[in-house]
Amino acid sequence: MSRNSRYVELDADRNSETRRLIDAGNRLAKEVARLFPSEPDLADRHYWLETMINHVPDYIYAKDAEGRFLIANEATVADNGFNDLQELVGKTDFDLHPPEFAETVSETERRVIETGEPIFGIEERAIVTKGYDRWLMTSKVPLRNKRGKIVGVVGISRDISERKAAERLLEGQARLLEMVARGEPLETFFHELVRLIERLMSGIKGSILLLSEDGRYLLQGAAPSLDETYCAVVHGLEIGPNSGPCGTAAWRGQQVIVSDILADPLWEGCAHVVEPFGFRACWSTPIFSRGRKVLGTFALYSGEAGAPNDQQQELIAMAAHLAGIAIERKRAEDRISFMAHHDAVTGLPNRALFEAEVSGMLESIRGREQWAALAFLDLDNFKLINDNLGHAAGDVLLKAVAGRMRAAVRKTDVVVRVGGDEFIILLNGVPTDRDLVLSRLEDIRTAIALPVQLQGRSLQVTCSMGVACYPSHGRTASELLANADLAMYRAKEFGRNNLQVFTAEMAAKAHEKLQLQEALREAIARDEFILHFQPQMSLASGRIFAAEALLRWQHPQRGLISPATFIPLAEETGLIVPIGDWVLRAACRQAKAWQEAGLPPLIVSVNVSARQFRERNWAARVAAVLAETGLHARYLELELTESLIMQDLAGAIATMHELEAIGVHLAIDDFGTGYSSLSALKRFPVSRLKIDRSFVEDIPSDPDDEAITAGIISLAQKLGLRVIAEGVETEAQVEFLQKSGCDEIQGYFLSPPLSSRDFQALLQGCDADGV
Ligand SMILES: Nc1nc2c(ncn2[C@@H]2O[C@@H]3COP(=O)(O)O[C@H]4[C@@H](O)[C@H](n5cnc6c(=O)[nH]c(N)nc65)O[C@@H]4COP(=O)(O)O[C@H]3[C@H]2O)c(=O)[nH]1
Secondary structure (H helix, E strand, O other), X not given: OOOOOOOOOOOXXXXXXXXXXXXXXXXXXXHHHHHOOOOOOHHHHHHHHHHHHHHOOOEEEEEEOOOOEEEEOHHHHHHOOOOOXXXXXXXXXXXXXXXXXXXXXXXXXXHHHHHOOOEEEEEXXXXXXXXXXXXXEEEEEEEEOXXXXXXXXXXXXXXOHHHHHHHHHHHHHHHHHHHHHHOOOHHHHHHXXXXXXXXXXXXXXXXXXXXXXXXXXXXXXXXXXXXHHHHHHHOOEEOOXXXXXXXXXXXXXXXXXXXXXXXXXXXXXXXXXHHHHOOOEEEEEEEEOOOOOEEEEEEEEXXXXXXXXXXXXXXXXXXXXXXXXXXXXXXXXXXXHHHHHEOOOOOOEEHHHHHHHHHHHHHHHOOOOEEEEEEEEEEOXXXXXXXXXXXHHHHHHHHHHHHHHHHHOOOOOEEEEEEOOEEEXXXXXXXXXXXXXXXXXXXXXXXXXXXXXXXXXXXXXOEEEEEEEEOOOOOOHHHHHHHHHHXXXXXXXXXXXXXXXXXXXXXXXXXXXXXXXXXXXXXXXXXOEEEEEEEEEEOOOXXXXXXXXEEEEEEOOOEEEOHHHHHHHHHHHOOHHHHHHHHHHHHHHHHHHHHHXXXXXXXXXXXXXXXXXXXXXXXXXXXXXXXXXXXXXXXXXXXXXXXXXXXXXXXXXXXHHHHHHHOOEXXXXXXXXXXXXXXXXXXXXXXXXXXXXXXXXXXXXXXXHHHXXXXXXXXXXXXXXXXXXOOOOOHHHHHHHHHHOOOEEXXXXXXXXXXXXXXXXXXXXXXXXXX
């Protein structure tokens, strides 16, 4: 039996077949025992070890304390550019690599030798010669002799380039997506993308081209590594079935791989264009939108002929996909930004854009002999067209008008839709000639007023325009806007369809108005209002039977202020509602107080403004005041003006009926100045007409006024209404009115408006039957 007990010699004493088999088995066993002796000698072990480490793809080596290679596996030898281990032995990293790399390696190894501490798993750039950028994971342990003394290092390094590349790709993708999310400029994004791909594919240069808006040309997107001359040649390339790899890829919507530029028909005739740049292959991939529309191309150029491998194809697909996301996102942002800065109906810039840019525009003419004219413009009666013909027609009109305005100004001027029917025009950098500026603006007004065909009709729309000029009417955009607005307000006051240029007087008035408005607000809070009462007398009996309540503002500094000064503003601002409520309550309370003081019951007449009358449940509010003050409804008369009623005839008549139902009297004030038609008048539940003072004023000198007054009186009689004339000052007027059949009078002839105390004294001093 051999020393190797695992390989037993078999018993040969059997039949011949079996014997032959046994002989073969024994021969095999002997051979195995020879090849694999159980106690191998040192040389065998050395050989096995060498075989083993040479089969390992990692780099394994040992170096002495001076960093000289003692031994290394085949991978180390070959990747350092040698054929045989002996060529490497004795060399240091300084002999093999650039000094900065060698220094880093030797520094690590010195540490291991000095400390005796091994280093595991450090990542380092590869300094082996494999032609492309690679990474290693390295461990180094001290090399000891038999006595345990450290005499060098043993190193083992694994190529982790692929893992590193995958990591870098992931990081790159994350960075790119973050750039998209942050809305970085497209150009920056493209640069980063191309650079990433170039880092991952050595020897490759990338370029991104974008398809022009009309879908016909390729325009430069980014090509950070390509020669500018080459980029200039490609920029503006028309796409087509045979237009280089990029032009063709964009045309077909398919990837075009040109493996050898010099041999490919796509480059026929133009290979000489790329030749100087050293390209041999070009792979162009279309960049698609989500809806598969071509947005551009992603192209890679290689100095070597060939097609991309699977891994490279994956990278290309990823890059084209990311580029598509970025382009779409940018376009969406641009769209949103356009929508945020432009008016959807007319496509004109909106106020936000104007305000963002106007300062820069004004700045551009600062110090020059030029003006900027800012016109605020409002279409007259646009609401009427919108209400009667519908919003779609209104939009058509706005578009037409916007187009005309745009056509009437220069490219450098600005036309903005502010909202509704309001526009701003900025004529920038105009000569300092007022007449010229005004004539240009008048031209725009004329263009606007040309007929527009709407729903088969020809309509005309005029405009009111207010103008403020830089620098004399304002140095900032907001000053100019505010002043042009004031001027437009004035244009409207002048009956619309005209142009007004801002003046200092307008500003002063506006300022005054603002102050008055503020003071009025405070007056309500401080209870600074009082009522005066003006008697009304029956011409037949000579009895004072009623009093008109007239508001006064007891201003702490300015004294008694007439309502004519503040009522229009109170109406404009809506302050008339709380003020009117106060008047109604105070008048009812006073009338009731006089009754309680034992005076003969009087009707108190209260002026009602349109704004008040439109308040919801106004009749119910009147009833509540009557209940609160205890005054019977028949002692209250409400004076409504013709214009108030005509603003919303149906609504006014309904409210008048509600008031009639409560039992209050209704009168029409200022009769003759409005436009109430006779047929409408018949439907008003009123009990008297009040002839406006303007007709009474010139009686008896003006025969026309006499005729009108007499006419109103006879009309009222026919309609069964009583008539009162206001503003009666003279005996002659009284005589005329009496003769004409007027029922009642009010005016200085009788008495001016009096404080409640004076009025009470007047009543008490009166003869029970008359004044
Ligand atoms: N020249 C002349 N004037 C006379 C004569 N008799 C009366 N007046 C004045 O004519 C105005 C008559 O009031 P109105 O036509 O309702 O015109 C009123 C009325 O429209 C409005 N108003 C006054 N009080 C109120 C109120 O409480 N509410 C509302 N909404 N408006 C009021 O203010 C307007 C002006 O009121 P007042 O300044 O008080 O002016 C009063 C009165 O003082 C006269 O013989 N000759």
